[in-house]
Amino acid sequence: MDCSAFDLGCYIDWVIEEIKLLFISFADQIMSSIAGVFESIPVPGFLQNIGAFSLSSDILYFTTLFQLPAGLSLVVSAYTARFILRRIPVIG
Structure with missing residues (x-):
């Protein structure tokens, strides 16, 4: 910036x-400290070997073939939109 x-x-x-940068830096420090608190929580014992419990390759093949994650996200978003629209008195 060219200023006299x-x-x-x-x-x-x-x-x-500078005030904006100060607030951004402050928010960054708060978020980093919250992340540090969550990272310090130990993993429960029943989740130690969660990698052993995975789906077989055949099931994963068909879930990708039928695009199951995209379909589930569409269904969940449709139900969420329906729930929100039903709360509006004029529409619902």
């Missing part, structure tokens, strides 16, 4: 940007 030494508007813009 006595340009008050440019100085105010700089101060506003």
